Amino acid sequence: MVHLAAIPHEDEVDDKLVKEVKKIHLQLANDEDCFTTSVYGSRFAAQDLPRHEMPEHEMPKEVAYRMIKDELSLDNNPMLNLASFVTTYMEEEAEKLMAESFSKNFIDYEEYPQSADIQNRCVSMIGRLFHAPVGAEDGGGAVGTSCVGSSEAIMLAVLAMKKRWKKQRIAEGKPADRPNIIMNSAVQVCWEKAARYFEVEEKYVYCTQDRYVIDPEEAVSLVDENTIGICAILGTTYTGEYEDVKAINDLLVEKGLDTPIHVDAASGGFVTPFVIPDLEWDFRLERVVSINVSGHKYGLVYPGVGWVVWRGADFLPQELVFNINYLGADQASFTLNFSKGASQVIGQYYQLIRLGKHGYRAIMSNLTRTANYLSDSLEALGFIIMSKTAGEGLPLVAFRLPPVESDGETEERHYDEFGLAHQLRSRGWVVPAYTMAPNTENLKMLRVVVREDFTRNRCDSLIADIKLSQQVLDKMDKDSIQKHSDFIHRHHTASGKASHNHAKYKKEKHSLQGKTGKTHAIC
Numbered sequence: 001m002v003h004l005a006a007i008p009h010e011d012e013v014d015d016k017l018v019k020e021v022k023k024i025h026l027q028l029a030n031d032e033d034c035f036t037t038s039v040y041g042s043r044f045a046a047q048d049l050p051r052h053e054m055p056e057h058e059m060p061k062e063v064a065y066r067m068i069k070d071e072l073s074l075d076n077n078p079m080l081n082l083a084s085f086v087t088t089y090m091e092e093e094a095e096k097l098m099a100e101s102f103s104k105n106f107i108d109y110e111e112y113p114q115s116a117d118i119q120n121r122c123v124s125m126i127g128r129l130f131h132a133p134v135g136a137e138d139g140g141g142a143v144g145t146s147c148v149g150s151s152e153a154i155m156l157a158v159l160a161m162k163k164r165w166k167k168q169r170i171a172e173g174k175p176a177d178r179p180n181i182i183m184n185s186a187v188q189v190c191w192e193k194a195a196r197y198f199e200v201e202e203k204y205v206y207c208t209q210d211r212y213v214i215d216p217e218e219a220v221s222l223v224d225e226n227t228i229g230i231c232a233i234l235g236t237t238y239t240g241e242y243e244d245v246k247a248i249n250d251l252l253v254e255k256g257l258d259t260p261i262h263v264d265a266a267s268g269g270f271v272t273p274f275v276i277p278d279l280e281w282d283f284r285l286e287r288v289v290s291i292n293v294s295g296h297k298y299g300l301v302y303p304g305v306g307w308v309v310w311r312g313a314d315f316l317p318q319e320l321v322f323n324i325n326y327l328g329a330d331q332a333s334f335t336l337n338f339s340k341g342a343s344q345v346i347g348q349y350y351q352l353i354r355l356g357k358h359g360y361r362a363i364m365s366n367l368t369r370t371a372n373y374l375s376d377s378l379e380a381l382g383f384i385i386m387s388k389t390a391g392e393g394l395p396l397v398a399f400r401l402p403p404v405e406s407d408g409e410t411e412e413r414h415y416d417e418f419g420l421a422h423q424l425r426s427r428g429w430v431v432p433a434y435t436m437a438p439n440t441e442n443l444k445m446l447r448v449v450v451r452e453d454f455t456r457n458r459c460d461s462l463i464a465d466i467k468l469s470q471q472v473l474d475k476m477d478k479d480s481i482q483k484h485s486d487f488i489h490r491h492h493t494a495s496g497k498a499s500h501n502h503a504k505y506k507k508e509k510h511s512l513q514g515k516t517g518k519t520h521a522i523c
């Protein structure tokens with residue numbers, strides 16, 4: 001709820017940190033600003049930044065820049081953020097190209113036809129990477145579009161599946177008011193959103209203590225006449241394991257069911273084609289009708305781009321597509337928003353042609369090696385590894401502490417995964433702890449995402465810090481660990497401060513998190 005902000009009341013806006021700051025009488029310079037000194041000699045450096053009311057007057061651009069930049073230095077260092085899949089490194093040339101395109105509105109095909117064409121080239125390259133059927137006549141080939149991220153892509157895909165199901169039901173003279181969708185309870189929150197926003201009933205296949213992916217048999221057994229589709233995840237956000245899309249596909253075929261499969265390849269879509277090209281999860285499988293992928297994860301672009309591809313125009317009902325007139329020719333568009341920057345699409349094109357398949361393969365291979373190395377090292381340190389290695393899952397390591405053996409004599413361990421995560425914060429590492437999907441007995445885990453900029457050398461620093469943190473925690477008693485943990489949670493993590501969480505929305509009970517205590521993995 002961080003981004004849904006409340007507008008505070010007058011009583012709340014005067015939030016002096018220390019109420020009774022003593023007036024100190026010094027003879028301080030009080031000259032009018034002439035801005036010949038540095039930013040820090042100006043009066044702005046001696047005032048708080050405007051927070052609630054827009055200021056009456058201007059401030060010099062150098063001051064605004066420096067003050068905001070300085071404030072942002074309290075954000076975490078993205079390089080040390082091992083929680084997220086989202087790209088934190090791009091080459092300077094890519095950054096330059098993207099900055100040069102900031103002022104282009106992507107939706108404006110008429111003014112920026114090249115940007116539109118560049119998106120089409122990306123769609124084609126990505127579609128082919130996923131073995132999409134290519135351009136037969138009659139609009140028979142695959143179609144796709146750029147989005148803001150996989151979430152928008154998934155919203156569009158769910159809308160398309162729902163519309164297609166509904167049309168078919170109506171054509172058959174059957175009721176079309178109770179659509180449902182089948183998915184793993186470990187889905188990313190955007191699936192819950194899509195189901196809720198578009199009024200589709202969620203049918204979950206629950207994880208168990210030792211299965212963190214969808215059970216294909218169970219998924220297919222949940223199919224009924226109201227099922228609009230099955231979601232399969234290529235790389236779940238908790239353990240990175242690839243769900244068995246082929247098994248779901250084959251079961252559907254075997255039972256003669258034509259239920260569509262949508263593959264959520266948000267993070268795996270740019271990994272598997274290079275690391276395990278023989279894994280069949282994409283349009284090679286006949287029931288797979290649509291696939292999404294995040295350009296800003298292993299597509300290696302800064303946040304703000306995703307892609308969705310449909311097997312053919314048949315799977316994207318015409319009612320959902322709007323035409324925008326472009327130089328006298330209609331340009332079809334399917335998006336949830338209208339205006340957006342063109343930079344991210346351009347950044348994606350840069351990466352695709354700059355790196356080529358060989359470049360992506362080189363990067364993804366290194367990430368797989370680093371993840372394997374980290375996984376082996378943590379196992380040697382006594383952790384239980386929950387993720388797959390050797391390229392059978394995303395390049396991430398999900399792990400937990402071994403169970404404590406208590407025979408009444410031996411010392412118990414006083415800390416859990418959250419305690420260790422908090423301790424690592426003091427070195428700057430952001431390694432998140434989670435409570436897994438429902439029905440897993442509140443299994444807790446830690447997760448490190450291996451991104452392009454996480455080299456073997458940095459991996460070694462992390463391992464050393466994990467060892468050190470455990471030693472520190474082992475020496476602390478239960479009480480001090482709790483106090484220490486609370487302190488770090490409150491002061492080093494933004495969620496601990498959570499002053500931006502609106503009272504009305506704080507304790508919602510409708511989501512899997514609200515209902516079961518599942519915490520969503522960051523992605």
Ligand SMILES: *Cc1c(COP(=O)(O)O)cnc(C)c1O
Binds near residue numbers: 523
């Ligand atoms: C990241 C992720 C999403 C959401 O994607 P965004 O690009 O962040 O909108 C959805 N599903 C999975 C499996 C993800 O990893």
